[in-house]
Amino acid sequence: MPGNNRRIRGPEESQPPQLYTTDEDEVPAARDPTRLRPVYARAGLLSQAKGSAYLEAGGTKVLCAVSGPRQVEGGERGGGPAGAGGETPAALRGRLLCDFRRAPFSGRRRRAPPGGSEERELALALQEALEPAVRLGRYPRAQLEVSALLLEDGGSALAAALTAAAIALADAGIEMYDLVVGCGLSRAPGPEPTWLLDPTLLEEERAAAGLTVALMPVLNQVAGLLGSGEGGPTESWAEAVRLGLEGCQRLYPVLQQCLVRAARRRGAATPP
Amino acid sequence: MAPPVRYCIPGERLCNLEEGSPGSGTYTRHGYIFSSLAGCLIKSSENGALPVISVMRETESQLLPDVGAIVTCKVSSINSRFAKVHILYVGSTPLKNSFRGTIRKEDVRATEKDKISLGDAQSNYLLTTAENELGVVVAHSESGVQMVPISWCEMQCPKTHTKEFRKVARVQPEFLQT
Numbered sequence A: 001m002p003g004n005n006r007r008i009r010g011p012e013e014s015q016p017p018q019l020y021t022t023d024e025d026e027v028p029a030a031r032d033p034t035r036l037r038p039v040y041a042r043a044g045l046l047s048q049a050k051g052s053a054y055l056e057a058g059g060t061k062v063l064c065a066v067s068g069p070r071q072v073e074g075g076e077r078g079g080g081p082a083g084a085g086g087e088t089p090a091a092l093r094g095r096l097l098c099d100f101r102r103a104p105f106s107g108r109r110r111r112a113p114p115g116g117s118e119e120r121e122l123a124l125a126l127q128e129a130l131e132p133a134v135r136l137g138r139y140p141r142a143q144l145e146v147s148a149l150l151l152e153d154g155g156s157a158l159a160a161a162l163t164a165a166a167i168a169l170a171d172a173g174i175e176m177y178d179l180v181v182g183c184g185l186s187r188a189p190g191p192e193p194t195w196l197l198d199p200t201l202l203e204e205e206r207a208a209a210g211l212t213v214a215l216m217p218v219l220n221q222v223a224g225l226l227g228s229g230e231g232g233p234t235e236s237w238a239e240a241v242r243l244g245l246e247g248c249q250r251l252y253p254v255l256q257q258c259l260v261r262a263a264r265r266r267g268a269a270t271p272p
Numbered sequence B: 001m002a003p004p005v006r007y008c009i010p011g012e013r014l015c016n017l018e019e020g021s022p023g024s025g026t027y028t029r030h031g032y033i034f035s036s037l038a039g040c041l042i043k044s045s046e047n048g049a050l051p052v053i054s055v056m057r058e059t060e061s062q063l064l065p066d067v068g069a070i071v072t073c074k075v076s077s078i079n080s081r082f083a084k085v086h087i088l089y090v091g092s093t094p095l096k097n098s099f100r101g102t103i104r105k106e107d108v109r110a111t112e113k114d115k116i117s118l119g120d121a122q123s124n125y126l127l128t129t130a131e132n133e134l135g136v137v138v139a140h141s142e143s144g145v146q147m148v149p150i151s152w153c154e155m156q157c158p159k160t161h162t163k164e165f166r167k168v169a170r171v172q173p174e175f176l177q178t
Helices: A117-133 A157-171 A201-205 A234-269
Strands: A039-043 A051-057 A060-071 A095-102 A142-152 A181-187 A195-197 A209-216 A221-229 B013-016 B026-029 B032-035 B039-044 B052-056 B071-078 B082-090 B093-104 B125-127 B148-151 B154-156 B163-165
Touching: A039 A157, A039 A234, A051 A157, A060 A157, A095 A117, A095 A157, A117 A142, A117 A157, A117 A209, A117 A221, A142 A157, A157 A181, A157 A209, A157 A234, A181 A201, A181 A234, A195 A234, A209 A234, A221 A234, A234 B039, B026 B052
Parallel strands: A095 A142, B093 B125
Antiparallel strands: A039 A051, A051 A060, A060 A142, A181 A195, A181 A209, A209 A221, B013 B032, B026 B032, B039 B052, B071 B082, B082 B093, B148 B154, B154 B163
């Protein structure tokens, strides 16, 4: 057949046009700004990992696994000064390596696995929030690896990943000072800034500003804070942090029950 | 009937420092004892002193070699100044991931065990065999046959009858398994 170079070739793949339209008529329904979605948490579900946790909050599903402690071959680190009270010097403390990954099917459009800078930023935020909670001084020269996989993004993904990572670390038997609970917030664009606790994906997409707070409930210390968006009055950010910390305290009993149930399951499986 | 087991999670406040003394798996802060592991609470009641409160997990697998621990290792390379070893067992529990250690030539001696630091600038554990029960347990001669110990510093190969110098360990009978 003679070539059809007179015909204009169409694109190789075709996509539905709805992908390119913004859903402007989908407005998030009005709701109580302090409502938390019901959370399902389960620890100790992966048999191969040292510790694992699965957390579901509304549409957000996160799976986290912990492995280690493994010995780090780090010979170049010089001996740091010993801390007061005979603590292990800085060079001998353990390290926490966090990894945050989005599954390709986690959002509306397929994302290729190497996620780029956003995932690296979230992994760094995970590490900064988990470090104050883990007793790294008890694992000298060892490395703990935490990997979080986001199966579905339904809003406040980083908060869910933080909570799941803390449960997984406790499930792995890593010594910790306290658990870490994460909570997400977002503020819709508009003149009156009302912060919404635990936003859904729709609310997050339409938000002018977002914030994730991580709290250690018993010690009552903030472990991590990551926020971005339009600047507003400082009081509104302070109000948001307070709301987030309240939300974290409300979530804490769920994690307690989850870990106790997992410990009981482990105790029943291996009779002493 | 076993008493009901009380499970606790990291960060749970267990009791006052006056009611108990902290054991493994716990830490103290502001005069209270907090749990640091997710496991079962164990109170060992002593006769005169305070009960020791500790949190135990069923699988105590994350043992790291500590100062003063007796370990079993396998030599991986030998130098004129030191030998590099893989630490396989700590006490009697096998390690999942083997750690690296170093035995310096001056640390192989008969007596005078001194403090071995966990290594200041190096990343290896420093080991010593300066005690009667520490030293070589199993050795193979150049012909590949397992050697028999003759004295505290010599081992003989049963096939070729050549003697080689090793610092032999006098293993306590309770550690020997048939």
